[in-house]
Each structure stands twice: as C-alpha cells, then as structure tokens.
Amino acid sequence: ARITLRQLLDHAAEHEYGVPAFNLNNMEQGLAIMAAADATDSPVILQASRGARAYANDIVLAKLIDGLVEIYPHIPVCMHLDHGNNEATCATAIQYGFTSVMMDGSLKADGKTPADYNYNVEITQNVTKMAHWAGVSVEGELGVLGSLESGQGEAEDGHGAEGTLSHDQLLTDPEEAVKFVQATKVDALAVAMGTSHGAYKFTRQPDGDVLAMNVIEEIHRRLPTTHLVMHGSSSVPQDLQDIINQYGGQMKPTWGVPVEEIQRGIKHGVRKINIDTDNRMAMTGQIRKVLTENPSEFDPRKYLKPAMDAMTKLCKQRFEEFNTAGQG
Ligand code: G3H
Ligand code: 13P
Ligand code: NA
Ligand code: ZN
Numbered sequence: 124a125r126i127t128l129r130q131l132l133d134h135a136a137e138h139e140y141g142v143p144a145f146n147l148n149n150m151e152q153g154l155a156i157m158a159a160a161d162a163t164d165s166p167v168i169l170q171a172s173r174g175a176r177a178y179a180n181d182i183v184l185a186k187l188i189d190g191l192v193e194i195y196p197h198i199p200v201c202m203h204l205d206h207g208n209n210e211a212t213c214a215t216a217i218q219y220g221f222t223s224v225m226m227d228g229s230l231k232a233d234g235k236t237p238a239d240y241n242y243n244v245e246i247t248q249n250v251t252k253m254a255h256w257a258g259v260s261v262e263g264e265l266g267v268l269g270s271l272e273s274g275q276g277e278a279e280d281g282h283g284a285e286g287t288l289s290h291d292q293l294l295t296d297p298e299e300a301v302k303f304v305q306a307t308k309v310d311a312l313a314v315a316m317g318t319s320h321g322a323y324k325f326t327r328q329p330d331g332d333v334l335a336m337n338v339i340e341e342i343h344r345r346l347p348t349t350h351l352v353m354h355g356s357s358s359v360p361q362d363l364q365d366i367i368n369q370y371g372g373q374m375k376p377t378w379g380v381p382v383e384e385i386q387r388g389i390k391h392g393v394r395k396i397n398i399d400t401d402n403r404m405a406m407t408g409q410i411r412k413v414l415t416e417n418p419s420e421f422d423p424r425k426y427l428k429p430a431m432d433a434m435t436k437l438c439k440q441r442f443e444e445f446n447t448a449g450q451g
Contacts, residue, residue, distance in 0.1 A: 125192055126199045128223035128260035129310040131166055132350040132394040140446035141389040144168035144203060144352075145438060146399035148175040150187055151406075155431040157191050157198065159438030163448040166199035168223075168395060172206055176216075185219040198451055203262070205397070208232045213250045213261075223260040225313070226250035229267050237267045237276060237292055240299065247307040255308070262395070265303045266295035266315030268354055271333045272326060275319075293317065297341045304349050311350040311395055314342055318355030318380055322400050325378040336384055336391075343392035350394040356380050357400035366408035370415040382444050389445060396445060405437045406430035 135142050145156045147169050160167040169191070171184055179187070188202050203223040204216040209232045213224040228243035230236060247263045254261045267288060269276035274287040295314040304312055316335040318324060325333055339351060359379030367374050385396055409429040413420065420426070442448045 124196060124199060125220075125222050126166070126201055127258065127310075128168070128201050128203060128262065128350075128395070130260075131168065131199060131201050132311055134166070134450070135394045135447075136348075136350060136392075138450060139389070140450055141385065141394055141396050142166060142168050142447050143438070143441040143445055144170045144205075144395050144397045145402060146170050146172060146175065146205060146397075148178050151427050151431050152402065152434065153187050153191050155402075155434035156438050157195050158431075159435045159442060160198050160451065161195055162435070163439050163442040164451040165442040165447040165449075166201070166451050167447075168201045168203050170203040170205040170225075170397070171216075171221075172204075173208065173212060175205075181215070181219050188220060201260075206234070207250070208234050210246065210249050210253065214253060217254060217257050217259050221259065223262065223310075224250065224254055225262040225264070227264045227313075229264040229313075229315070235276075237288065240303075244303060244306050247303075247309060251308045260310040261307075262311040262313055262352055263303065263307050263309035264313035264315075264352075264354075265300055267292050268315050268319050269293045270319050270324070271317040271335065294335055294338050295342060297338070297345050300342050300349075301345050304346055311352050312342075312346070313352040313354050314339060316353075318353065320355045320400070322357070322359050322374065322379070322404070323377050324355060324357075324359065324380065326376075328378055329381070329384070334380065334384060336387055339388050339393060340391045347392065349392065351388070351392045352395040352397065353380075353385065353388055353393050354397045356385055356396045357398050357404075358382055358385075359400060359404070363401065363404040363408055367404060367411060370408070370411035372407070372411055382441075386444065396441075398441060401437055401441075402434045405433040409433045 276288040413426040
C-alpha cells in the first residue's frame with residue numbers, strides 16, 4: 124500500500140532504522156527494487172527525478188507504480204519526487220500520485236546555481252503549504268551538495284559544476300537548519316556534509332575531512348525529532364567497478380560513501396538514504412558482461428534479467444545494512 128514519507132520515517136525513527144530511497148526510471152528497476160523489498164520484508168521509498176519523469180513519461184511512471192503496488196500489496200511504498208526544482212514540478216508529481224516531494228531550494232530552478240537562504244525558505248514554504256493540504260510529505264534541502272576535496276558544487280543532475288564553493292556553502296549550518304525546519308515545516312531535511320551525486324565522490328577512502336558526519340551529529344543534537352536525509356549515498360563498491368572495467372568499461376578509480384558511515388548516520392537521525400549510482404553500476408556491469416560474453420545475443424531480456432538480478436542483490440544488501448529488513 125502507498126504511504127507518505129512522514130508515516131514511513133516516523134516508524135523508522137521509532138524503531139531506529141534507515142530507509143534506502145532507490146531511484147527508478149523504468150520497469151526493470153521498479154521490479155528489481157520491489158523484489159528486494161519483498162524478499163527482505165522491507166518498506167521502500169521509490170524515487171523519480173525530473174529526468175526520470177521525462178524519460179519514462181509521467182503517465183507510464185504513474186501506471187508502473189500502480190502496478191508495483193498491486194503486485195506487492197503488503198509492502199509499504201512511498202513514491203517520492205527526487206530534487207523537485209520549483210512549485211510546479213512538485214504540484215504535478217502530486218497529481219500523478221506521488222506521496223512525497225522533494226523541494227530542493229538549495230539550488231535555483233536551473234538545478235545548478237546555489238540559492239540564498241531566503242529563496243530556499245520561501246519556495247520550500249510554498250511547497251509544504253500546498254503538499255500538506257494534499258496529505259503529501261515534503262523533503263527540503265539546506266546546503267549545497269558537493270566535494271569538500273575540490274570545492275566543486277554540482278548541478279542536481281550530477282553532470283555540471285558551478286564554480287568553486289566555500290566550506291560554508293558545502294556544509295549545512297546547524298543553527299540555520301533549526302531556523303529552516305521551523306520556518307518551512309518540512310517532514311525531512313537533506314543536509315550537505317561532503318557527499319555528491321554520481322560515482323566520483325572521493326579520490327581516496329574518505330575520512331572526516333571530506334565526509335563530515337560530525338555535521339549530522341551536530342544537527343541531530345539540535346533537531347532530535349527531524350528526519351535527516353543523506354543524498355549522494357552510493358558506496359560505489361570496488362567489485363562493481365571491477366566488473367564494469369573487466370568487460371570493456373572505463374571507470375576511473377574512485378571511492379563512495381562507506382556503509383559504516385551511513386550506519387553511523389542512522390544512529391544520529393538519518394532516516395532516508397538516497398542511492399542511484401550503485402544500482403546503475405550493478406545493472407551496467409551485468410549488461411556489459413552478457414554482451415561481451417555473448418556478442419551474437421540481441422534479445423534485451425537476456426541482458427536485462429541479469430541486470431535486474433544484480434540490482435535486486437544490491438538493494439537487498441542495503442535493506443539489511445540499514446536495518447530496514449523485517450520492518451515491512
Ligand atoms: O539526483 C541525482 C539522481 O541520481 C537522479 O539522477 O537526474 O540523472 O535522473 P538523474
Ligand atoms: P548517488 O549518486 O550517490 O547514488 O546519489 C543519489 C541521490 O542522491 C539521488 O538524489
Ligand atoms: Na530526494
Ligand atoms: Zn540527490
């Protein structure tokens with residue numbers, strides 16, 4: 124059954140677990156995530172970006188979610204808009220049956236220019252007012268995602284960068300977080316502490332200088348009942364890099380967010396953990412493998428099924444690691 128983000132994260136806080144929010148763009152990813160949720164008895168957050176909505180078509184996406192909920196009526200499903208950029212994007216997501224929206228006012232509507240605090244408060248307030256009328260939850264974001272190593276902030280699509288940002292912009296200010304949550308009434312708050320979207324987060328195993336988990340602890344001390352969200356939380360596992368490179372891919376050496384750091388976050392108020400890149404890598408590795416080993420193969424099911432299975436395996440692992448398993 125469909126539930127809101129607020130309902131799900133309240134339960135997660137009460138029972139001290141985290142919930143992975145997996146991005147989906149198509150049927151294969153939807154089926155793979157739900158198979159993992161079913162196998163581990165987990166509630167699940169499915170999230171679609173603006174890019175996913177454009178790729179799949181809003182109508183197809185809405186009917187896909189209907190289908191997934193109908194196949195697995197016993198699984199609590201939150202359908203969330205990832206990185207909404209303005210009021211209209213959030214409003215249309217609600218029309219299509221999303222039970223939660225993210226208004227990312229840390230960036231202007233272009234998705235790459237850092238916005239000032241007042242802009243963020245105003246646009247997020249507009250969305251919470253509307254969404255709460257409709258019984259839909261809202262995630263806000265304070266602080267710009269980006270690398271503390273390079274000072275590169277990033278576009279919400281993970282592809283562009285908007286100059287060099289200061290540590291102040293790349294780390295959520297705990298005092299400001301208190302004001303922001305009070306002013307906007309968001310149900311969950313995404314914070315910036317050194318993670319970024321995509322595979323290239325860190326050039327070495329991250330330590331506290333580049334992955335500032337202490338910022339999360341500080342915010343949780345001041346906002347003990349606010350549900351915190353970690354974006355850019357793929358772990359970019361070495362074995363998935365290896366499979367891709369073994370079968371003709373060209374990924375440069377890179378590090379993601381260690382699962383132990385996420386588990387530490389879950390002890391300090393982190394309830395929603397956004398993961399897209401790990402699943403992209405899991406699928407791509409298998410597609411490369413099948414096509415390399417069977418160059419005469421041209422039935423998409425022959426490579427999409429192993430891709431789905433690899434994604435299900437990854438999702439099951441995260442459900443177990445975040446203690447979501449058994450909470451469905
Ligand atoms: O925010 C980043 C997510 O991984 C979604 O990426 O905008 O390419 O769909 P996307
Ligand atoms: P990753 O690129 O680390 O998977 O992050 C996804 C994300 O934050 C989606 O909002
Ligand atoms: Na989101
Ligand atoms: Zn994100």
